[in-house]
Amino acid sequence: MAKITLDHLRHSYMAAPKGPADYALKELNLDWQDGGAYALLGPSGCGKSTLLNIISGLLQPSEGHILFDGKDVTALPPDQRNIAQVFQFPVIYDTMTVFDNLAFPLRNRGVDEARVKARVDEIAGMLEVTEMLGTRAANLSPDNKQKISMGRGLVRDDVNVIMFDEPLTVIDPHLKWKLRSKLKELHQRVKVTMIYVTHDQTEALTFADQVVVMQDGEVVQIGTPVDLFDRPAHTFVGHFIGSPGMNVLPAEVREGGALFNGNPIALEGPISSGNGRHEIGVRPEFVTLADAGIPATVRKVMDMGRHFVVEALAGATRISAIAEGAPPEPGVTVHLAFRPDQTRLYRDGWIATTREGTV
């Protein structure tokens, strides 16, 4: 187990990258604590798999270093880094039994057979696959196969980190939930650093203590699920996390205050100085239908069961609000109020307001 440090890491798939656009992974400095559960969240093509492969050693970064507990492992091949990886599609050695599959990484490292047996039995118990140990792995269902590939990582007690590359992609929806909670439980039991790559916010937020949100090869925010939801550092995070995502409204800044369609909007705190494209961000959860506020026309109302999502047009801008009570009819004019402490200004995508007690 180890603390993982990414030091000035950059990667490009091109031989001679020129601009920042040529980098699949832009410069990255990151510390991952020993025993943490991390998620790498972002849309397809944002560089999260590239980052994962760099950590596992399947890919050599163009620049920068990876350190495990302060030791530079950048040049080491995967098998010398003591890592484990679970892939999108379950990787199973078809001709072996479940037992032999789980024992494979240990036997390759010359562990004696008594110890192999003890470890495999222990891990099989944890994964609840003990009764399958004697069967051929080829005949298992996809979720059990994925459990076995996880088991091959867990069985080694010297692993520095276990990485999951969208491991639930091929699992049936009703089993996804089960496997996800199993994973969470395993993390709490074995306390190995785990990095979970996904584009599914639910998977990331339920699994991880810390979520790293990525976009276009860049880390846009690192935080707990609550941080990401409460105070997105970038409009992308606000939009990507949450259902529906954060409202992002074009804004004007005049004399230290923000205006939307000419209406002054109260923000969480003072605006930092600077110039750029300004936007106001507020989550639908903090937009209420009020007597006074920004006038808007209701376009549609979606019944989400627990609440309604009201979509309204203020000028040319679409704003979503979550309403608990009886929703308005489409076509009606309503007034929208934003909760000031949850309303922020973003400049060129990045947060530009400060709040008491935060930086």
Place this chain on the structure above:
Amino acid sequence: MRKVNQRGWFFVLPVLVLVAFNALVPMMTVVNYSVQETFGNNQFFWHGLGWFQDILRSERFHAALGRQALFTFLILVIEVPLGVIIALSMPRKGFWVPVCLVTMALPMLIPWNVVGAMWNIFTLPDIGLLGYFLNHVVGIDYNMTRSPFAAWATIIAMDVWHWTSLVVLLCYAGLVSIPDAYYQAAKIDGASNWSVFRYIQLPKMKQVLTIAVLLRFMDSFNVYTEPFVLTGGGPGNSTTLLSIDLVKIALGQFDLGPAAAMSLIYFAITLFVSWLFYTLMTRNDTD
């Protein structure tokens, strides 16, 4: 009881007619010949299983069958591992892939009798490229019309040259279908190259390899054109394989009865061994 729609049979009828005319009818003709004796004039006399007994007891048949079995054995033992090795060492992506594939496919595109003729000229002791090289540069006395060993070496080399590509292409197809994740996982699990071959590549190639072995068995066991054009069965009878012997009996001596009985025995052996191979190679697939 559930009523079955019997009209479905009409759809099978055309196939049945086709198969009847191209397989069943000719084969029944052979069965018919195999149990009768004729002295020409289209007059036939019942001979029972006499021809079968004669063939099975004939030393000539035993010798031809032995040569045939040896030929097929050598072909499989050389071509299958060689094909796997070549497939493993071929590039998986990039510019050289099409180059390798086309080069590999070339020998298979050449008609069989042309292959025989090519090798015939190629191995001529005084003017053939290989023949001249072996005799006058290396200094080996190589003449396949005189030495049975040289004749055998040449027909084996020719078949390896002609058909190893089939094994290569089938195995290659199996290899490229293995997702990268398998190799990555094996790397992470610390597997050796041998383990990667044994537990990932070989199992994934198994199905195509089964087909490759079956095809190579059937084709080499029934081979006729190439060795016939190359050696004509000689020197002496040293390369007279079953099919060559069969044609000699049927068309050379015009012994329809023995030839028919021999064809059926030949066919039964091919069928049985193919079945055996297939059963042995797929027996583990469903437990």
